[in-house]
Amino acid sequence: MTKKTTIKDIADKLEVSPSSVSRALTNEPGVSDDLRERVFDAASRLNYIPNSSAKSLKTSRSKTVGLIVSDIRNPFFLDFMSGVERVLFPREYKFIVCNTGEDRKKEEIYIKWLIGQGVEGILSSPYQDGSNENNALLYRRAMKNNIPVVFYDRLLKEIKVIDSVTLDNRQAIMNGVMYLRECGHERIGICLHRRGIYTIEERYAGFLKACEILRIEVIEDWIIDDATDPVEASKRLKMILGRAHRPTALISTNQYINELLLRVARELKLSVPGELSLMGFDDLSLNDLVDPPITTIRQPVSDMGKIAATLLMGRIDGDSVDRSTVVLKAELLKRESVSVLSGP
Amino acid sequence: MTKKTTIKDIADKLEVSPSSVSRALTNEPGVSDDLRERVFDAASRLNYIPNSSAKSLKTSRSKTVGLIVSDIRNPFFLDFMSGVERVLFPREYKFIVCNTGEDRKKEEIYIKWLIGQGVEGILSSPYQDGSNENNALLYRRAMKNNIPVVFYDRLLKEIKVIDSVTLDNRQAIMNGVMYLRECGHERIGICLHRRGIYTIEERYAGFLKACEILRIEVIEDWIIDDATDPVEASKRLKMILGRAHRPTALISTNQYINELLLRVARELKLSVPGELSLMGFDDLSLNDLVDPPITTIRQPVSDMGKIAATLLMGRIDGDSVDRSTVVLKAELLKRESVSVLSGP
DNA sequence: TTGTAAGCGTTATCAA
DNA sequence: TTGATAACGCTTACAA
Numbered sequence: 001m002t003k004k005t006t007i008k009d010i011a012d013k014l015e016v017s018p019s020s021v022s023r024a025l026t027n028e029p030g031v032s033d034d035l036r037e038r039v040f041d042a043a044s045r046l047n048y049i050p051n052s053s054a055k056s057l058k059t060s061r062s063k064t065v066g067l068i069v070s071d072i073r074n075p076f077f078l079d080f081m082s083g084v085e086r087v088l089f090p091r092e093y094k095f096i097v098c099n100t101g102e103d104r105k106k107e108e109i110y111i112k113w114l115i116g117q118g119v120e121g122i123l124s125s126p127y128q129d130g131s132n133e134n135n136a137l138l139y140r141r142a143m144k145n146n147i148p149v150v151f152y153d154r155l156l157k158e159i160k161v162i163d164s165v166t167l168d169n170r171q172a173i174m175n176g177v178m179y180l181r182e183c184g185h186e187r188i189g190i191c192l193h194r195r196g197i198y199t200i201e202e203r204y205a206g207f208l209k210a211c212e213i214l215r216i217e218v219i220e221d222w223i224i225d226d227a228t229d230p231v232e233a234s235k236r237l238k239m240i241l242g243r244a245h246r247p248t249a250l251i252s253t254n255q256y257i258n259e260l261l262l263r264v265a266r267e268l269k270l271s272v273p274g275e276l277s278l279m280g281f282d283d284l285s286l287n288d289l290v291d292p293p294i295t296t297i298r299q300p301v302s303d304m305g306k307i308a309a310t311l312l313m314g315r316i317d318g319d320s321v322d323r324s325t326v327v328l329k330a331e332l333l334k335r336e337s338v339s340v341l342s343g344p
Numbered sequence: 345m346t347k348k349t350t351i352k353d354i355a356d357k358l359e360v361s362p363s364s365v366s367r368a369l370t371n372e373p374g375v376s377d378d379l380r381e382r383v384f385d386a387a388s389r390l391n392y393i394p395n396s397s398a399k400s401l402k403t404s405r406s407k408t409v410g411l412i413v414s415d416i417r418n419p420f421f422l423d424f425m426s427g428v429e430r431v432l433f434p435r436e437y438k439f440i441v442c443n444t445g446e447d448r449k450k451e452e453i454y455i456k457w458l459i460g461q462g463v464e465g466i467l468s469s470p471y472q473d474g475s476n477e478n479n480a481l482l483y484r485r486a487m488k489n490n491i492p493v494v495f496y497d498r499l500l501k502e503i504k505v506i507d508s509v510t511l512d513n514r515q516a517i518m519n520g521v522m523y524l525r526e527c528g529h530e531r532i533g534i535c536l537h538r539r540g541i542y543t544i545e546e547r548y549a550g551f552l553k554a555c556e557i558l559r560i561e562v563i564e565d566w567i568i569d570d571a572t573d574p575v576e577a578s579k580r581l582k583m584i585l586g587r588a589h590r591p592t593a594l595i596s597t598n599q600y601i602n603e604l605l606l607r608v609a610r611e612l613k614l615s616v617p618g619e620l621s622l623m624g625f626d627d628l629s630l631n632d633l634v635d636p637p638i639t640t641i642r643q644p645v646s647d648m649g650k651i652a653a654t655l656l657m658g659r660i661d662g663d664s665v666d667r668s669t670v671v672l673k674a675e676l677l678k679r680e681s682v683s684v685l686s687g688p
Numbered sequence: 689t690t691g692t693a694a695g696c697g698t699t700a701t702c703a704a
Numbered sequence: 705t706t707g708a709t710a711a712c713g714c715t716t717a718c719a720a
Contacts, residue, residue: 002488002489004459004489004697006696006697006698007697007698007699008697016706016707017706017707017708018697018698018699018707019698019699019700019706019707019708019709020705020706020707022697022698022699022700023699023705023706026698026699028699030705030706031705031706032705032706035705035706047485049456049459049460050460050697050698051401051460051462051696051697051698052397052457052460052461052462053396053397053398053400053401053406053461053462053696053697053698054397054401054696054697054698054699054712055697055698055699056397056698056712057395057397057398057401057696057697057698057699057711057712057713057714058697058698058699058700058711058712059698059699059700059712060712062397072422072425072426072429073422073423073426074422075419075422077422078416078417078418078419078421078422079417081416081441081443082416082417082443085416085443089450094440094442094454094457095441096438096440096441097425097439097440097441098438099425099426099429106433110438112393113396113438115348115393116393116394116395116396117396117397118395118396118397141391144346145346145348259629259630259633262633263633266633284628284630285603286603286628286630286631286634287630289603289606289607289610289634289635290630290633290634290635291633291634291635291636292635348713350712350713350714351713351714351715352713352714360690360691361690361691361692362691362713362714362715363690363691363692363693363714363715363716364689364690364691366713366714366715366716367689367690367715367716370715372715372716374689374690375689375690376689376690379689379690394713394714395712395713395714397712397713397714398696398712398713398714398715399713399714399715400696400714401695401696401697401698401712401713401714402695402696402713402714402715402716403696403714403715403716404696
C-alpha cells in the first residue's frame with residue numbers, strides 16, 4: 001500500500017511551497033507559467049489526485065448534489081437519472097443517489113447525510129404518507145443552510161418556497177378518462193398504487209374530477225386504493241372482475257400496476273380489450289410489444305430530469321428569481337388495450 | 345441563511361471542550377453519562393449535522409463506496425443497485441453512482457474523483473473496448489491506495505488480483521443453444537450488442553463453442569456484431585431475414601436486443617415463433633406479458649449486487665483471504681418464443 | 689472524566 | 705511571483 005500523493009509531496013519534490021502548488025493546480029493567477037507547467041508535470045508523474053474532503057472542507061463547495069429517489073427499482077428513475085446526468089456531467093457535477101424506498105426515516109437519514117457531505121444542492125421526490133408525515137422541516141433546514149432543493153415528481157404542499165418539476169397529473173388522468181368515455185366506457189375503475197403519495201393523490205383527484213364532469217358514476221368498490229401488496233390487490237381485482245356488474249375499463253397509476261392489471265386479466269382469462277379495457281400509466285418501451293399493446297399515459301421523464309437539474313444548477317449559480325414550478329404535460333399513447341364500445 | 349452548527353458550537357454552549365463533545369457524539373468511552381446526555385440534547389436542539397468532509401479528512405473513513413455502472417439506462421442496474429443497497433444501508437454505507445455510458449474517459453474521470461472523494465471501496469463493471477483500451481492502471485492504483493475494488497458483471501482480464509462476481513456467460517449461451525437444438529433448430533443466428541465488451545465476448549464464445557460441440561454450422565452473415573445503432577442493426581437483420589436461406593432462430597445478448605429482435609420480426613410480419621424463434625437475454629418482468637412471451641436467459645442480478653457488495657464490505661473490514669471470483673449460473677426461462685421444429 | 693493541542697489536505701490572506 | 709501561516713471541522717494522543 002502506497003500513500004496518496006498530496007500537494008505537499010509535489011511541493012517538496014519541486015522545492016516550492018504548497019501554496020504555489022495549489023495556485024498552479026487550481027489555475028489561479030499569480031504563478032509563473034514555468035512553475036505551473038512543472039507543477040502539472042510533477043502532479044501527473046506522482047499520480048496526484050486532489051483530496052475532495054479537504055477541498056470541500058476548506059471551500060465548502062463540493063461539486064456534488066444529492067438525488068433522493070423514492071424507489072430505485074422503478075424504471076422511472078432510469079430515465080430521470082439519465083436526464084439529470086446529462087446536465088450535471090458537463091458541468092463537472094457529480095450526484096449521489098439516495099434510495100428511500102418510501103421510508104420517511106430513511107429519507108431523513110439521507111438528507112442529513114447529504115447535508116453533512118456538503119452537497120451543493122438536493123434533487124428530491126419527497127415522501128409523504130397518508131398521515132401527512134414528511135420531512136418538510138429538513139428540506140427547510142437545507143434551504144436555510146444555503147443548500148437549494150428542487151422537488152421533482154412529487155411536492156410537499158406545505159412548502160411554498162422550493163422549485164419543482166412535476167407532471168400535470170390531474171389533467172393526465174382526466175384526458176385518459178375522457179378518451180375512455182369517447183370510446184364508450186362508462187364503467188371505469190382505477191387502481192391506485194398507494195394513498196398519500198402526491199402523484200397518486202393527484203391522479204385520483206383527476207379521476208374523480210373527470211367522472212364528475214362526464215357524469216360517470218364513481219363506484220367505491222372499483223377503486224383499489226392500495227396495491228403495494230400485489231397479492232392482496234390481485235385478490236380484490238379478481239373479486240371485482242368476477243361479478244356480473246363489473247367495470248369495462250380499468251385505469252392504472254404506474255408501471256407496476258400496468259403489469260398487475262395485465263396479469264390479473266390473463267389469470268381470469270378475460271380478453272383485453274374485448275372484455276376489459278386497460279389504460280396504463282408510465283411507458284416502458286416494452287409496453288407496445290405486450291399483448292395487446294397497452295394504451296398508456298406517458299410522462300416526459302427524461303425532460304423532467306433535465307429540467308430539475310437545470311433549475312438546481314441555476315440556484316447553485318445564485319439565481320435569485322422567484323420560485324419556479326414547472327408543470328409538464330403527459331401524452332396519451334393510443335394503442336390497442338382499449339376497445340370501442342358500440343351500444344350501451 | 346444560517347450557519348451550520350459545528351462541534352465547537354455545542355462545546356461553547358455547554359461550556360466544555362470540543363473533544364469531549366466529539367467523544368460523546370461518537371460514542372467513545374471516557375465521557376460521563378451526564379455529559380453525553382447533555383451533548384446529545386444540545387446537538388439535537390442545535391440541529392447539529394456532522395461534517396463528513398472534516399470527519400473523513402481526519403479519519404480517512406467515509407462510509408461511502410463508489411458504484412461504477414456502464415449504462416444507467418439498462419434495467420440490469422435497477423436490480424443490481426437494489427441488491428447492493430440492501431447490504432450497504434444496514435451497515436450505514438452510502439454509495440455514489442457513476443454512470444460511464446461505455447466511455448473510457450468518463451470512467452477514468454469518475455475513478456479519480458471517487459478516489460479523491462475518499463471512498464472506502466469501489467464496485468465496478470469496467471469498460472474495455474475492442475482495442476483493449478481500459479482503465480486497469482487506475483484500478484490498480486486504487487488497490488494500491490488501499491481502496492478495495494470488486495468487479496461485477498465484467499472483468500478486466502489483465503487484472504488477477506481483484507475480486508469479482510460474474511455470470512457464467514458461456515454456459516448460459518451454451519445452454520440456450522442446446523435448448524434450441526433440442527427443439528430442432530440448426531440454423532441459428534446471434535445478435536451481439538457490441539464487440540469488445542467482456543460479457544458480450546463471453547456470450548459469443550459460448551455460442552461458437554456450442555455450435556462446435558453440436559456441429560451446428562456457424563454462418564458469419566448471421567452474426568450481427570454491433571447493435572449499438574438500432575437502425576443499422578435492424579437493416580442488417582431485415583436483410584438476413586429477407587433471404588430464402590435464413591436462420592430459424594435468433595439469440596439475443598441483452599434486453600435492448602430482445603426488443604430490437606421482436607420489433608424487426610413484427611415489421612417483417614414474421615410470426616414468432618412460427619416462422620422465427622427468439623431467445624432473449626436478461627429478464628424484465630414484462631418479458632412474459634409480451635406477445636409471444638419470450639424465452640429468456642435470466643441472470644440473478646439482484647444476487648449479483650448483494651454478493652458484490654458483501655465481498656466489498658469484507659475487504660473494507662480487512663478480510664485478507666485470497667481473491668474471490670464468484671461465478672453465478674443463469675437460468676433458462678422457457679416460454680413461448682421458441683418453436684419445436686418437426687422435420688428438417 | 690475532561691481539556692489541550694496537533695494535524696488530516698486544502699485554500700486564502702498577508703507579507704516578502 | 706512566491707512563501708508563511710491560519711483556518712475549515714473533526715479526531716486523538718497525551719496531559720491534567
